[in-house]
Amino acid sequence: MADASNHDAFVEFERVQKSYDGENLVVKDLNLSMPKGEFLTMLGPSGSGKTTCLMMLAGFETATHGDIRLGGTSINNIPPHKRGIGMVFQNYALFPHMTIAENLSFPLEVRKMGKSEREEKVMRALDMVEMGAFGGRRPAQLSGGQQQRIALARALVFEPELVLMDEPLGALDKQLREKMQFEITHLAHRLGITVVYVTHDQTEALTMSDRVAVFEDGRIQQLAPPDKLYEEPQNSFVAQFIGENNTLEGVVKEINGGVALVQLDNGDLIDAKPVNVSQPGERTRVSIRPERVEFNKERMPEGAHTLKAEVMEFIYMGDIFRTRLRVAGKDDFFVKTRNAPDQVRLTPGQEIEIGWLAEDCRALDA
Amino acid sequence: MSDTTQNGSVLAADGTPLKRSLARALRRQKIRALLLIAPLLLFVMLTFIMPIGDMLFRSVENDIVSKTLPRTVVALRDWDANSGEAPGEEVFTALAADLQIAAEAKLHTRVGSRLNYETPGISSLFRKAGRKVKKWDVENDGPFKEQFLKIHKGWGDPDVWRTIQTYSPKFTNGYFLNAADLQKGADGPEWRPEDEQIYWLLFKRTMFMSMVITISCIVLAYPVAWILANLPARSANLLMILVLLPFWTSLLVRTSAWKVMLQQQGVINETLVWLGLVADDARLVMINNQFGTIVAMTHILLPFMILPMYSVMQTIKPTYLRAAKSLGATNWTAFWRVYFPQSIPGIGAGSILVFILSIGYYITPELVGGTKGVFISNRIAFHISSSLNWGLAAALGAILLAVVLVLYWAYDKIVGIDNVKLG
Numbered sequence: 133m134a135d136a137s138n139h140d141a142f143v144e145f146e147r148v149q150k151s152y153d154g155e156n157l158v159v160k161d162l163n164l165s166m167p168k169g170e171f172l173t174m175l176g177p178s179g180s181g182k183t184t185c186l187m188m189l190a191g192f193e194t195a196t197h198g199d200i201r202l203g204g205t206s207i208n209n210i211p212p213h214k215r216g217i218g219m220v221f222q223n224y225a226l227f228p229h230m231t232i233a234e235n236l237s238f239p240l241e242v243r244k245m246g247k248s249e250r251e252e253k254v255m256r257a258l259d260m261v262e263m264g265a266f267g268g269r270r271p272a273q274l275s276g277g278q279q280q281r282i283a284l285a286r287a288l289v290f291e292p293e294l295v296l297m298d299e300p301l302g303a304l305d306k307q308l309r310e311k312m313q314f315e316i317t318h319l320a321h322r323l324g325i326t327v328v329y330v331t332h333d334q335t336e337a338l339t340m341s342d343r344v345a346v347f348e349d350g351r352i353q354q355l356a357p358p359d360k361l362y363e364e365p366q367n368s369f370v371a372q373f374i375g376e377n378n379t380l381e382g383v384v385k386e387i388n389g390g391v392a393l394v395q396l397d398n399g400d401l402i403d404a405k406p407v408n409v410s411q412p413g414e415r416t417r418v419s420i421r422p423e424r425v426e427f428n429k430e431r432m433p434e435g436a437h438t439l440k441a442e443v444m445e446f447i448y449m450g451d452i453f454r455t456r457l458r459v460a461g462k463d464d465f466f467v468k469t470r471n472a473p474d475q476v477r478l479t480p481g482q483e484i485e486i487g488w489l490a491e492d493c494r495a496l497d498a
Numbered sequence: 499m500s501d502t503t504q505n506g507s508v509l510a511a512d513g514t515p516l517k518r519s520l521a522r523a524l525r526r527q528k529i530r531a532l533l534l535i536a537p538l539l540l541f542v543m544l545t546f547i548m549p550i551g552d553m554l555f556r557s558v559e560n561d562i563v564s565k566t567l568p569r570t571v572v573a574l575r576d577w578d579a580n581s582g583e584a585p586g587e588e589v590f591t592a593l594a595a596d597l598q599i600a601a602e603a604k605l606h607t608r609v610g611s612r613l614n615y616e617t618p619g620i621s622s623l624f625r626k627a628g629r630k631v632k633k634w635d636v637e638n639d640g641p642f643k644e645q646f647l648k649i650h651k652g653w654g655d656p657d658v659w660r661t662i663q664t665y666s667p668k669f670t671n672g673y674f675l676n677a678a679d680l681q682k683g684a685d686g687p688e689w690r691p692e693d694e695q696i697y698w699l700l701f702k703r704t705m706f707m708s709m710v711i712t713i714s715c716i717v718l719a720y721p722v723a724w725i726l727a728n729l730p731a732r733s734a735n736l737l738m739i740l741v742l743l744p745f746w747t748s749l750l751v752r753t754s755a756w757k758v759m760l761q762q763q764g765v766i767n768e769t770l771v772w773l774g775l776v777a778d779d780a781r782l783v784m785i786n787n788q789f790g791t792i793v794a795m796t797h798i799l800l801p802f803m804i805l806p807m808y809s810v811m812q813t814i815k816p817t818y819l820r821a822a823k824s825l826g827a828t829n830w831t832a833f834w835r836v837y838f839p840q841s842i843p844g845i846g847a848g849s850i851l852v853f854i855l856s857i858g859y860y861i862t863p864e865l866v867g868g869t870k871g872v873f874i875s876n877r878i879a880f881h882i883s884s885s886l887n888w889g890l891a892a893a894l895g896a897i898l899l900a901v902v903l904v905l906y907w908a909y910d911k912i913v914g915i916d917n918v919k920l921g
Contacts, residue, residue: 192820212823213832225821229839238835239825290826 141165141201142326143189143294148198150184158184160350162198166328166343168293171320173246173329175337176347177373185328185347186296191215202294213242218295218325219285222302224279226271232258232282233267239290257289260319277308284316288323295320297329301336313340334374338362346370362421367408368496371419378422384414384495391436391490394418396460399439403490408497415498422454422468424492427484428476438487441465443478453477457488554899557892560670563662566609569594571666579660584653585707590642598636601628615887616682617661618674623652673893697894700874701901707792707858707873712803715852716845719803723844727811733882741804747800753865756794760784760866786868794866795856803848804854810844846913854902872899 144167150159159181166172174182187193191212198344207215226235231451236254241364245253258264261281271279280300287295297316301309310424316338330398331337337344337360340430345355346369354366363372368379384406392406394416404418426432444463445456452468455478459465467486469475508712510519564571579583598605615681627649639645646653664682665672672682679695680687689695722741726734744752759765762781770776785791814837822832860875867876874894881891909915 190820190824192823212820213826213828216826217824217826219821221817223815223817225815225817227818227821227836227840238822238827242825243826243832286825296824491563 139296140167142168142170142203143328144199145185145189146199146201146358148185148195148200150181150188150193151196157196159188159195162350162352164345164352164355164482166326168326169324171317171327171329171340171342173331173337173341173344173462175331175334175344177332179348181350182330182345182347183298186298186328189328190217190219190296199287216290216292216294218290220283220287220295220297220300222299224271224283224300226279226282228271228284230270231267232263232269232271232274235271235282236267236286236289239286241268243290250328253289257285260288261285261315264401276304277312280304280312281315284319288319288325292325294326294480297327299331300329301331301333309336316340321424325378327426331348336445346373348373361456364407365419365494365496368417368419368498371494371496376422376466376468378420378425378459380418380420380460380462380465382416382418384416386407386412392416395396395494398460400439400460402435402439402493404493407494409495416495418493418495420488420493422466424488425467425486427454427467427478428486429485429488432485432487433489436487436490438485441484441486443484445480457484457486538584553888553892554896555892556889557673557896558669558671559889560612560672562609562612562670563665564668566600566605567593567662567666569593570596570662574659574663574666576660577663579656579663582656584643584656585659586642587641589659590646590653591636591640593646594631594640594642595625595636597628597631598634601632611886613661613665615890616665617657617677619652620658620661623650623658626650627653660875673889676890677893677897697874697877700872700877701897702855704874704898705901707788707795707871708853710792710857711795711799712849712853714792715800715803716849718796719800719807719848720841720845723804723807723811726808727814728816738808741801744798744801749861750865751754752798753794753862756790756797756866757785760764760790760793785866786871788867788871790866790868791863791871791873794862798862799852799855802851806847806851807841807844810847811841814840840921842913846909850906850909853905857902859896 135143143164145162145164148159148162149157151157154442162181174185176182184193188195189206191210194447195208200208202215202217226232227238230238233254236257237250240250240253254267255264258267261284263281263285266278271282274282277299280303283300287297300316301312304312305478313336316327319363329337329340341358343355343357344361346353346361348369354361354370356364356366361370362375365374371377372379378384380394380396380402382394382402385395385401385410387393387406390405392404392409393403394402396402402418406417409416432438439459441457441459443455444458447454447456451471453471453475455467455469456463457465457467508516509515512519546649570589572588573592574585577589597606600609604719606624606628607621610621610628613624613775627646630649631913634645652658675681675687677697679690679698681690682688722737726737726741729737757764761767762783762785764785766784767776768783771778771781776782818836818840819832820837822914823829827835857873858875859873860879862881863871863873864876865872875898878891878894881887881894906915
């Protein structure tokens, strides 16, 4: 988890709490530390406290308790306009009564920069997002994607070291969103800026970030690089929230050599990797990714426990096949297979055996 | 589907030109829409457009002279007004014939009072002459000039005759000249004597005070609208009721309340005297003058400023201010450079509303304005109901209407009417 005493930390949250009404904590004990140049995403369902954290960092909300530090100094009492943090808002918040160039020039003007220097920086920022020809237009004359680029350029034009983005791609369509994800990450790495990015879209979080903080119930549930988050979720919330996931519930029978034997509620036995369980008798919820389930007997790991399954539905999705199975009395168990020439297409009603590597199946908290 | 003929017009499926086909298809819709608004249109025509048109027409209409005195008007045509002498016998003969008919129908007094607006005193000439002429035999009792002069020597005054001659055409600009403090002199329009010039002063005062009222409304309404727009919906609705509360109270009651507040024995003066801030014999004069009118009208027109401002400010998202601050702007810069420009349409709409309403306001200046605080509308009302000079009232009204239209046009040129949002 986060190490709050990290001396290289650029952005630090230390034991931060936030309450709006004095009765409920929206953010409970947040500890987070980011090195310079990192792209960190706060991911979580709505109401999980991620936007509140961003607003506290930007200075629009004050922390009820705890310390927020930027570059080693506490910024709790510094007003937002003195923090020098760039911010991209959900609906861009481009000033409608100003042209694009005036929008970009605004942060430079309030910093009392000279006219020629301003114009040069504005031009450079516009070129950076490939919008050089649009300086004279008004925001309403631009498409959503173009406005997005301008909002980005405006947040970067005064060269902040930290940029916050609050669901900046939420209003774009899927294709444009993917293109912009790519562009934002490249720009951030090229300029070497530190980015805190808030989203509820897990694909966005996984593809863009160096590290992802998964928020739920006012706490960081897990803070890890995307691959670790996906493959090694620390608890069942993270496993459920990130990617597709099959869960089975049962009781730990024994733990032996890094492998836990779990007895499911219908009596079947499976192998799993103990993550949040330490001794026999504990209830657990095991989690397995649909693409890690194997039903081809030849490829099945040796000596593994297998489960009987009945094919309920076969869904053709183009690049992959999704097959819905009935496993251990539950009929929402999915298997994903690649659409390859030699791939088997299961038919509904078929009885098969499924299995997996013990380390792909994680025994988490119940 | 569609096809193109050789001359380039697009054809519909059945071969008729697409334009005609479309027009036919839309005709039914248009007729229905017209029928739906017909009752309102009729109502507005009968109760609004036609009376206004009639009133505007009255400001130039003048056929009463030529209708009542047709022979006199013809006979006077050759008379030289600058000769310094009354016209000859033939004019008096014609006048006797006209007046006899008019007196039978009791119309002679109306001409008299019409001409009296222009030259005071004519009214009594006509009244006296009408009484006598009834007994005359127009065919045989001539010559009449002597007899008219015997009735009243005013009939020998060339000025009286000049007035009759000047106002004999069917249309006149006399009312408008009068409304602009001008009169018809021997050589075209000339200024009225200094002590008779009142309308120009009243117009200036009406403009000036409406401007002051509008500005004080802006100053008072802006913060209120801002709070309303930024409060959570529940408390905003409660405050909105307070804003609208005055609408549920009679205008007369509110104006009278200001009388209670502002008069010399009123609440404010009593309080100030009690506090010792004002000496008992030097109480502030706050009513029956311009100050009283401005205070009372600002209060009455304030909701008309708050409402459009509020509706515009509601659409300004708080993220704009946050964005400005995140870009390094102080609270004041963020407000002045980002929030205020976006709220201008609301200020514009409210200002137009308040200014146009106050420019034609009548009740409040009448009640609290005294002599120094009355508006042009009070003078119009005076001519409508007391002096009965409807022509002059119409001319004043027409000028007021023209001023409003000019201001509206100027506003459109400067700010742009598209920028006005009323809701």
